[in-house]
Amino acid sequence: MSVASAQRPTRILVDLDRLAGNLEAIRAHVRVPVMAIVKANAYGHGLVPVARRLEACGVDRFGVAFLEEGVALRRAGVRAPILVLGGIYGPQVAQFLAHDLEITVSSVDKLRQVEAAAESAGRRAAVHLKIDTGMERIGVHHDSAGPFVEAAVASRWCEVKGIYSHLACADDPASPMTAVQLARFLDACAHFDRLGAPMPLRHLANSGGVLHFPETHLDLVRPGIVLYGVLPAPASRPTIPVRPALSLVSRVVYFKVVRAGRPVSYGATWAPPADTRVVTVPIGYGDGFPRALSSRGRVLIGGRAYPIVGRVCMDQFMVDIGSDSAWNEDEVVLIGRQGEAEIRVEALAETAGLIPYEILVGLNERVPREY
Structure with a gap:
């Protein structure tokens, strides 16, 4: 009996060719760079094998939820930019820097924490500013974003790579919430123009945004579940020819x-x-x-x-x-x-x-x- 035939009969089969095809279908639809979301073990598909294949396909960036996921990708040899989307825990910041991970900064206090760690390490931190446009999860409220953006632009130890928010209702193409969030987000981004500072990457579209709201695609999209060929909700429409992987x-x-x-x-x-x-x-x-x-x-x-x-x-x-x-x-x-x-x-x-x-x-x- 071979080793393969002796293994447990229950197994997950992941079609990496189909995954690569889904990435190409999304690229053709959005025509902007793609940040592949591979958090939660790449939605159950396997963090490292999925990321390696997507990187070989030239995906622009990766998004993960936690520091540990980003570190696992770096240790596996993944070299593409990786943004950790979750709220940061101060004592971990040095590890973000050591593994060249991009950091979500969700308040002026968090910005100061990152600045202090970056100065101590003697290297600048790559950060993305998180704006709350309607989730009430993490991020500076859109109508208080001015001082936050100003502090980030003035920082000596933080390089602002991006600014982003998260859509709460984009799974439903009929929801009016997405238009409200987009307007709030663009108002927050306008502070860069007011300051005469370069506009960083603006990203807002999750899977629902990718599928239903082209106006949210901006400079970068963040497909998650749709990348794996699954629709996020019963109301979602299959506007892209993706297949389950x-x-x-x-x-x-x-x-x-x-x-x-x-x-x-x-x-x-x-x-x-x-x-x-x-x-x-x-x-x-x-x-x-x-x-x-x-x-x-x-x-x-x-x-x-x-x-x-x-x-x-x-x-x-x-x-x-x-x-x-x-x-x-x-x-x-x-x-x-x-x-x-x-x-x-x-x-x-x-x-x-x-x-x-x-x-x-x-x-x-x-x-x-x-x-």
Whole structure:
């Protein structure tokens, strides 16, 4: 038996060629530089393999959430500019500088923290100014941005590479909030003109902005989930021809006949009304497959969809195949295509009462990934 065949039958398959194709489709649509968002393990696809492939495709920049993600990319040899999007924690600033990571500065106090660390290290810090235009998360309020921009422009130890905000409702092309946020953001950016300072990179568009609001594309876009071929919300429109890059597959590991009335799984929440055939699949909520799919989700076996029955366990769940046949080691598709049938992340999320992001980032490192 080979090492490959002896590995766990449940695995994530990531199509890096399809990912590269999605990047090209986004570039053709927006016609401005792209910052690929690879936070949260590249939305479950694998931080380092995804970043390496995108860098080989010439992506302009990367965005991550935390210092640790940026450091992991640098240690993997990624050389493109990397912006850490999250709020900074003062004692970490020296590590940002040591690994040549761009820093989100979200207040004058944070700016002073970065200045002090940069002066101590004897090197200038690359920063992006965060403006709050409606999220109330981090960032200086748009109507108080003047002194913030002025302090950043005057800084001896900070080089302002960008200014940005985040769209709260761009997943919905009908939402009026995006126009309000864009106007607020452009008003904040105008302080650079007032000061006679060079305008840094202005970036605002997340996946929803990329898909629906070309006026938000400005100097740079930040696609996240759409880069991986998944739409961010039910209201989102597929305005770019992207394709899912991730599949989740497993194998049948047990077959049995369950007699009428005999309950299946924890809590005895489901029992067949008549004798039926049930197979067991070795993946569960311990891998990030949602327990909310208990007696609600479906999987593909032999190109047909069958229902998950009973509660999803930590490591396994059961599937009712009725009077059909399935054999041990038959492929089971949880996300992806099998024959003419397909289960998309968006549909899985809707069934589970979640959002597509939660499905993808919930798939943890217990599930091996193949590229």
